[in-house]
Amino acid sequence: MGKQTTEMLKGTLEGVVLAILAGRPAYGYEITAWLRDQGFSDIAEGTVYALLVRVEKRGLVDVAKVPSEKGPPRKVYSLNDQGREYLEEFWTAWRFLSERLEQLREGGR
Amino acid sequence: MGKQTTEMLKGTLEGVVLAILAGRPAYGYEITAWLRDQGFSDIAEGTVYALLVRVEKRGLVDVAKVPSEKGPPRKVYSLNDQGREYLEEFWTAWRFLSERLEQLREGGR
DNA sequence: CTCCGCTATTCAGTGTTACTATCTACCAGT
């Protein structure tokens, strides 16, 4: 996927995952699969699980254990109020950065 | 500036600085001042200098020592061919991420 | 002349984050 993308994901991947959860509850394996589908080709499994543990500890998501037909029980995450608030801040920061970069890209030639 | 922005800068600040240098040569202090001016309110001095050392080591920039009227001599950085190539890759990665996020923001409501 | 403020750079130590690699665990089909 390239080192550039990898480094860029630091700080944004969290927002990406929270944005997914804002749409609908989901579990780790599902999220990983979705990300790969979207072109984040080599997101490591462990990365998503670690991230989910982090956001859970910070109280941004609620967790429900749901038995699955295949394999061990799923941990289904859903965004709570605090998470939604945090996601809002994320979008604000993103817009800010996005605007500055757009400006630079145009000015740069 | 908020933790969100800080974390988001990982991997993008480098691109921002290279994009600045694509426009014109500049030295550390100047870049820091410009960033602060643009709203990156509390970019630490040390951060920019460390970043410049990194990109210099990777051979993305050329350096010239220029005596200044005030204070110690300036290290003026300018983007070289390798740096321009790297910056292109950065824009590619940025566009990719930007599109995914834009998609998520719209889909999320 | 000395001290302070501004310009300009450097560096050691810290915290957060994503990756690698590996492990456990459950189920279905062969």
Added chain:
DNA sequence: ACTGGTAGATAGTAACACTGAATAGCGGAG
């Protein structure tokens, strides 16, 4: 019993931005 797909956890590593402090040169106030 064995393999493959689903699902999650974890220890160790590398990269990066921040903190805080140090160094150094110059000009002006006292």
